[in-house]
Amino acid sequence: MSASVNYDARAFIAGARVDARSGARFDCLSPVDGKKIAEVARCDAGDVDAAVQAARAAFEDGRWRKLAPAHRKRVLIKFADLIIAHADELALMETLDMGKPIQYAKGVDVNSTANCIRWYGEAVDKLYDEIAPTPRTALALITREPMGVVGVIVPWNYPMIMAAWKIAPALASGNSVVLKPSEKSPLTALRLAELALQAGVPAGVFNVIPGYGAEAGSPLALHMDVDCIAFTGSTKVGKLIHVMAGQSNLKRAWTELGGKSANIVFADCPDLDKAVAASIGSIFFNQGESCNAPSRLFVEASIKDRFLEKALALVPSYMPGDPLDKKTVMGALVDKTQHETVLRYIEAGQKEGAKLLAGGQAARVETGGYYVQPTVFDGVSNQMTIAREEIFGPVLSVLSFKEAHEAVSQANDSVYGLQAAVWTRDINKAHGVARALRAGTVHVNQYDEDDITVPFGGYKQSGVGRDKSLHAFDKYTEMKTTWLRIDSPLDV
Numbered sequence: 001m002s003a004s005v006n007y008d009a010r011a012f013i014a015g016a017r018v019d020a021r022s023g024a025r026f027d028c029l030s031p032v033d034g035k036k037i038a039e040v041a042r043c044d045a046g047d048v049d050a051a052v053q054a055a056r057a058a059f060e061d062g063r064w065r066k067l068a069p070a071h072r073k074r075v076l077i078k079f080a081d082l083i084i085a086h087a088d089e090l091a092l093m094e095t096l097d098m099g100k101p102i103q104y105a106k107g108v109d110v111n112s113t114a115n116c117i118r119w120y121g122e123a124v125d126k127l128y129d130e131i132a133p134t135p136r137t138a139l140a141l142i143t144r145e146p147m148g149v150v151g152v153i154v155p156w157n158y159p160m161i162m163a164a165w166k167i168a169p170a171l172a173s174g175n176s177v178v179l180k181p182s183e184k185s186p187l188t189a190l191r192l193a194e195l196a197l198q199a200g201v202p203a204g205v206f207n208v209i210p211g212y213g214a215e216a217g218s219p220l221a222l223h224m225d226v227d228c229i230a231f232t233g234s235t236k237v238g239k240l241i242h243v244m245a246g247q248s249n250l251k252r253a254w255t256e257l258g259g260k261s262a263n264i265v266f267a268d269c270p271d272l273d274k275a276v277a278a279s280i281g282s283i284f285f286n287q288g289e290s291c292n293a294p295s296r297l298f299v300e301a302s303i304k305d306r307f308l309e310k311a312l313a314l315v316p317s318y319m320p321g322d323p324l325d326k327k328t329v330m331g332a333l334v335d336k337t338q339h340e341t342v343l344r345y346i347e348a349g350q351k352e353g354a355k356l357l358a359g360g361q362a363a364r365v366e367t368g369g370y371y372v373q374p375t376v377f378d379g380v381s382n383q384m385t386i387a388r389e390e391i392f393g394p395v396l397s398v399l400s401f402k403e404a405h406e407a408v409s410q411a412n413d414s415v416y417g418l419q420a421a422v423w424t425r426d427i428n429k430a431h432g433v434a435r436a437l438r439a440g441t442v443h444v445n446q447y448d449e450d451d452i453t454v455p456f457g458g459y460k461q462s463g464v465g466r467d468k469s470l471h472a473f474d475k476y477t478e479m480k481t482t483w484l485r486i487d488s489p490l491d492v
């Protein structure tokens with residue numbers, strides 16, 4: 001099927017599709033079957049500069065930022081409606097481009113993207129600024145203003161959602177955007193830009209430059225006329241983003257990075273079956289390619305055998321299938337490199353003495369695509385490579401503990417601090433453990449529930465700043481004080 005799809009993957013600058021100035025392109029291969037689905041514009045510094053200039057011109061003349069918030073709201077809601085109207089097309093593109101099951105591409109990725117854009121659109125005409133409690137001889141306004149040109153760099157695991165978490169608050173608050181999607185999943189971002197234009201986002205306000213990190217991402221992060229860089233991706237590249245921001249114009253830099261989330265199940269968890277289903281479902285969702293995947297499972301020793309028996313019974317239902325089949329729950333890893341990386345980690349787990357309980361092999365090799373069996377390791381110590389490094393694949397490490405403090409200190413013994421979970425029916429324990437866990441989000445007695453209304457981001461090397469919720473507006477606005485002198489307020 002993928003062989004017959006031919007997507008336009010030229011860049012989107014100043015409201016039009018354009019080739020890279022150099023004319024260079026790279027092949028976009030589908031992880032579903034390894035076949036080519038598009039030729040993508042290979043943008044470099046020249047294209048980044050053209051996109052930034054278009055974004056700057058749009059910002060300066062105010063074609064977007066000067067519109068009333070209620071006007072921007074209407075446009076963004078229409079943009080969200082168009083995404084839903086093109087749900088099948090976008091879902092197919094996403095599945096072919098990065099391998100996730102079609103049912104989730106549509107049910108999760110398309111819907112969450114539209115919901116996010118709609119939510120920020122609806123929010124923007126309900127935000128008020130502040131007046132400071134000054135003496136009567138002054139009126140001091142504390143206002144939020146758009147920053148200007150916002151550069152956005154995103155990964156491939158949830159290509160549309162990761163982009164939407166940044167472009168929605170950035171656009172809603174009046175900025176212009178230059179988005180660099182991952183070279184591994186560039187297609188839907190380009191289509192989103194066309195739909196935004198169709199909805200009424202003026203040309204030049206939302207630009208997309210596909211390309212490689214070093215060739216297109218770095219020039220964006222280093223650009224002297226970009227006011228803010230919002231990045232989601234690995235911790236390794238995230239650190240470079242902060243360096244590049246400092247080396248250039250001290251642009252505001254926000255980073256949403258990796259994770260190695262700890263999922264702590266106590267013997268008194270209220271519903272063992274639910275805990276098992278959520279633990280297994282969340283690590284294997286999106287082929288394990290989720291920054292917040294609960295990849296370290298800490299089970300209280302007294303229930304570990306029972307827990308594992310139930311967990312292993314569920315694992316076969318996550319065997320990878322054809323991502324285009326509506327019933328498939330686990331699809332293909334994004335590419336050959338990621339496939340090799342995950343298999344290398346599985347080998348490292350075995351070499352370091354962890355016990356392989358399930359999976360551990362490549363799957364569906366006859367398809368030419370990149371599939372890995374759902375994999376479970378028991379007997380993992382927190383010092384092993386598979387417990388310390390982010391695998392970003394369907395690999396679960398099981399550890400055990402006897403006392404709460406032991407679980408918490410191991411959970412916190414990680415360079416990451418994105419998410420965590422605690423399962424217990426004891427409210428005192430739940431509260432105490434949740435407070436002690438150094439993570440941006442702590443789930444209690446669930447793992448997979450989420451909402452656009454709550455912040456998302458991490459402690460420690462999981463990044464700087466938060467996506468989602470009204471707090472995300474802080475990232476894309478500057479705070480201004482306007483002090484108005486009132487020489488002689490009329491005394492009446």
Ligand code: NAD
Nearest residue numbers: 154155156181182213217218233234237256257258259291
């Ligand atoms: P990555 O860091 O390799 O790439 C992310 C983006 O950065 C891509 O667009 C890439 O082209 C670009 N890039 C690479 N090198 C660059 C450079 N030198 N300069 C500028 N840009 C560069 O990450 P990935 O493999 O695409 O994504 C997986 C990572 O993303 C995982 O670590 C995952 O945890 C993380 N992630 C985090 C969150 C979160 O919200 N915390 C969400 C999703 C994914």
